[in-house]
Amino acid sequence: MKLIRTIQINATDAVLSAFPTLGALPRPSWVPLSFSQQRLWFRSRLADGSEGSHIQMGLRLCGELDEATLQSALDRLVARHEVLRTTFGVEDGEPFQRIGRADVGLPLKRDDLTTADVEVMLADLVRHEAQDAFNLEAGPLIRGRLVRLAVDDNVLLITMHEMISDDWSRRILTRELSEFYTAADLGQRARSAPLLFVEEHHRFRVESSSTEVVDPQDRCIEAQAERDPESIRVGYEDQGLSYRDLTVPAISAKAGVCPPQTSPTNAGSGPRTAVMKFIEGTRALTEVDLQAKGITRYHVTKFYREQITDSGYYDQLKHIVEPSFEEFESPGDLDTSGEHDNTVVPGLQHKYAQTGLLLVTDRCASYCRFCFRKRIVGKDSNETATDFAQIAQYIGGHPEMTNVLLTGGDPFVLSTAKLNKILDHLLAVPHLDLIRFGTKILAYQPKRFEDPALPVLFQRIHEAGKAAVIVTHFDHVGEISVDAERYIRFLRAQGVQFLNQSVLLAKVNDDPGILAATFAKCHQMGVRPYYLFQGRPVQGASHFQVSLRRGIEIAHGINQHLSGIQKTFKYIMSHYTGKIEILDLGADGRVYMRYHQNKILEKIGKTFSRPHLEGACWLDDLPEE
Template sequence: METTANSLDCRAHVLKFIEETRVVSENELQVNNVTPYHVTKSYREQIIKSGYYDQLKYIVEPSVQEFESPGTLDTSGEHDNTVVPGLQHKYAQTGLLLVTERCGSYCRYCFRKRIVGKASDEIAPDFGRVAQYIACHPEMTNVLLSGGDPFVLSTSNLNRIVDHLLPIKHLKSIRFGTKMLAYAPKRFDDSALPALFQRIHKAGKSPIIVAHFDHVGEISSGAERKVRALRAQGVQFLNQSVLLAKVNDDPEILAATFAKCHEIGVRPYYLFQARPVKGASHFQVPLRRGLEIVRGINQRLSGIEKTFKYIMSHYTGKIEILDLGQDGRVYMRYHQNKVTEKIGKIFSRPHVPTACWLDDLPEQ
């Protein structure tokens, strides 16, 4: 990226997009929530040698479509569910703790564009205050460390955060949501990491890494070695993927991704419908196509590999997308909801061919 100054002393950037090179002003980037380009050397090398570069480049390389993608910056009501700075409590059993605004690389489809790569007051400033809240809420049995990516923090910083969580007896698991296994697997070479996970174990809690492999081409041999080594030390692994137009909207690719995850001991957990995020909604796939892809994935996997749910993380809750019925209605159920009585209940809405999100379906 090159930067120039115009006569009004406004910075202008010469940016290389996937489609073309453009000169854009700083204001234009900010107004359109275009995240800076940032990618690790190891990830760039991996996607080039994977044979899938033409798909995987869309994950990290900017596109001019980002200027034309409508949407909002908080699609799941994170502001409304923040109970103390940095801690969200949307579902009874789970706390979501934002520990950093930084990531190893910047995903172009990120649903936290409002935070990532910027100074943000949504990141927890006081973990003692967070722990106080959790200690007063015995229904909360697990905490997910997220951000940003917790593994961009040093292991000593992670230990300091965990120090506040380990004494809370009703916490049964501590999860770490990360894409660093794809972006920088060498981060997990740190000799101090096993002791962190052992501390969690000794406190009577399960350490869980929620990996983020969107495509089989992201699963490097280095990532596989790190997963196997940490599993041998008692760390559990889950995987969440996002269904992304031009990247993995293909049942063959996603079936291969989930089969590879299963092979190395990472349980496929969620396949997320991409969210209508400003600057990223061009990644959305219509719900009908998404259901066709999910059906194709399941046709290619063995029974023990079919552990994922097709999920829409909506403002009202986590919605499992089930099927498009012969009656022309999309059938769904709440996998999680703030209202306990709604969890597990099936509901439906009339299908609209262009619909990519619950709000695109009429309430009838």
């Protein structure tokens, strides 16, 4: 039975009113270290300043996981506890603490092991977290990792430096995270199914790391959370994650649909070799092999696997997400359109006068094999935006910029709370008329749009006098699910505009009938197709390119299948020099093109041509005169 302390308020109102109001004292710019922190600080100096012992939390999350709510709960933890956003410095020879802003949040790295050898791959992640040192001065001193084991089975790994945490703190954070999540009252009244934090008994060994682990805890802390009679009882645990012994079951991959990775073939020292499954078969590879060839790791949602399997187009759509041997023989560049050269602030590109391109994340719900940002996506990239105040300052100083595209990665893998924080900076810029979101999550995981906070976010944009536009990425009519159509229609009714862009892909949609059906379906839902991109010569993905001759034939064929009002797309090559509309292959043997966008305003709309060469797929394949 829960004991409740009751305080009679009314009887003491008169007494309480006699006391003056207590105001918050201003926070000093720096805070001295406590005695215990001083001891740990000097010990860390002896270890060259950055390597210290880690405090780990490992939570098994069983049940349907609302990742947006989990992210909000983690962000709320960091906002509540100043110590979790603390870094350390030295002034006049004395160490001190800096307290970060309450909105810094706790970004989660995500790993999908649903088709992997769970025990081995999870052991690798655990070992990495144990060995990865913190930087006390740069921070942050807490990091999180969400590892998906199965559809309704996840592990949350949280690692903290001992300067900001201890074993008791770990227990408190575990309890509060459970309370924040299951309450689902994160300032937006977002209701979520409670998670069940459980203990498993399938254990495996993880080799001890060179980083000492403090206070390993292998026992389960049990507690009950009291709720309404209709809700379930939640138990939460702290498995301690000494990173020597982790609690997790082995999960078998679903066979016959997606190619899993199997366990390593060698366990000794030197480069780790794993047998990876491809569409055509298996191959033993090292991490060096994958990086050298630009091979993105396999990552796909259960929803998309089922959608393409049931669509009747699996033999085409599998190429979008499943690895192929062809990736090893696909030459090219990892920055085909000059994104590095057009980056003006970290995470912000300004290639065309009116448009800012904002890389807000390096993660996607699933990873496209033809991705032109293989250098970023699925990796811990330093190209994504971090300082949105600096970005807003740049945009504010460039009144010619009228719209911003949030992309990445996929912006909707971020929590709605995080997206709102980004908008806090953008909506204050008066000359921004339009906020765009580039996403394929409506194909990969449309239930992301069940979040009741998203319509509120779009309403914020409208109330600021700006248009909210979602640019979907449907490459094939088989990707358009009933769920996707339902959420699109709902958001259109809320005033959100929709556009669609597709990529012309060999073996996937290089058929005018397929693309015409895709564009017609988009129009039926109220989504306007506006770009059909020529595939880019990206390393590891250039095998998706269709020749310019064939691409022009397909573009013309699409229009032959569409009504006049449905002919809204442009066949575009997103080249280093600008967005080039591909018009025709003339009887004179020349490819005719026109600059749809260019950094030099005078070139926009200019038509030009080059002699055609058979097999040419890109402007650079055509000879200059």
